[in-house]
Amino acid sequence: MNDQGHIAVLSNEVFENLISTGCRTFVDATVGAAGHALGMLVRNRNLHLIGIDRDQEALDRAGQTLKEYSGRVTLLRGNFRNLKEILQGIGISSIDGILFDLGISSYQLADSRGFSFNDDEGLDMRMDTREALTAYEIVNSYRQEDIARILYEYGEEHRSRKIAKVIFDSRKKEKIRTARQLASIVASAKKRTGRIHPATKTFQALRIAVNDELGSLAQGMDAAVGLLAAGGRIGIITFHSLEDRMVKERFRNDRTLNVLTRKAIKPGREEVLSNPRSRSAKLRVAEKN
Numbered sequence: 001m002n003d004q005g006h007i008a009v010l011s012n013e014v015f016e017n018l019i020s021t022g023c024r025t026f027v028d029a030t031v032g033a034a035g036h037a038l039g040m041l042v043r044n045r046n047l048h049l050i051g052i053d054r055d056q057e058a059l060d061r062a063g064q065t066l067k068e069y070s071g072r073v074t075l076l077r078g079n080f081r082n083l084k085e086i087l088q089g090i091g092i093s094s095i096d097g098i099l100f101d102l103g104i105s106s107y108q109l110a111d112s113r114g115f116s117f118n119d120d121e122g123l124d125m126r127m128d129t130r131e132a133l134t135a136y137e138i139v140n141s142y143r144q145e146d147i148a149r150i151l152y153e154y155g156e157e158h159r160s161r162k163i164a165k166v167i168f169d170s171r172k173k174e175k176i177r178t179a180r181q182l183a184s185i186v187a188s189a190k191k192r193t194g195r196i197h198p199a200t201k202t203f204q205a206l207r208i209a210v211n212d213e214l215g216s217l218a219q220g221m222d223a224a225v226g227l228l229a230a231g232g233r234i235g236i237i238t239f240h241s242l243e244d245r246m247v248k249e250r251f252r253n254d255r256t257l258n259v260l261t262r263k264a265i266k267p268g269r270e271e272v273l274s275n276p277r278s279r280s281a282k283l284r285v286a287e288k289n
Helices: 011-018 035-043 056-065 067-072 080-088 135-141 144-155 160-173 179-189 200-211 213-227 241-252 269-274 276-280
Strands: 025-028 048-053 073-077 095-101 228-238 257-259 282-288
Touching: 011 035, 011 095, 011 228, 011 282, 025 035, 035 048, 035 056, 035 067, 048 056, 048 067, 048 080, 056 067, 056 073, 067 073, 080 213, 095 213, 135 144, 135 160, 135 179, 135 200, 144 160, 144 200, 160 179, 179 200, 200 213, 213 228, 213 241, 228 241, 241 257, 241 282, 269 276
Parallel strands: 025 048, 025 095, 048 073, 095 228
Antiparallel strands: 228 282, 257 282
């Protein structure tokens, strides 16, 4: 589905692998612009969808997108790491399916929070603006070695030490206040290779650190598997190797799950051409025994 510019990735693959006729209670743990959610509601008239997001602006957009189906939709603000508590709050203790789409939406990239290299508004990167830590704080106050560690661990950036030093030296002269400024600093320490912006891994690492994305994913997966009814399915769309490895290992090592995707499902050529951001997406699906 395309909601005024945002395109939900692997939509058909999600519907085919996660939504059965017997599916009644489904959780979209990252409802975002509601592209996947809308498709699910259209395809299954008996489905009640619970959409969760930590970003209030995303929830507001989802509410508008899904207003025609409001009787079958419950939208809740929260971090999916707290999935069990969030669902307990509305009396839900068992679900038939759940989707995690770990990508960042087109809206967030355009939302002046520092996710985009061209953003001149600020250096925030919080998905939940109620949280305290920002990318500005990391870049301007963390020790050089700690910045290097974040870039290496979360961005798999092999030039992490060089980039951290350039950041450290630059902030001595003036505070690094915008994403555009940071992207320019990183580009001065790392040459562009092909179409990939030199600051891609740095921005990924900072976003993961600010939002504790890997910690949230670990807790969210545990909670989701615990809530799934027998025969219920969990699907997770990842966009970089750190997430994908976590999901692959979590599924493989859980005896209560039957892994349905021995190899991750990837977008076809046609989808990549129509939506280049989908090229790194991978979907893994497992079913509760």
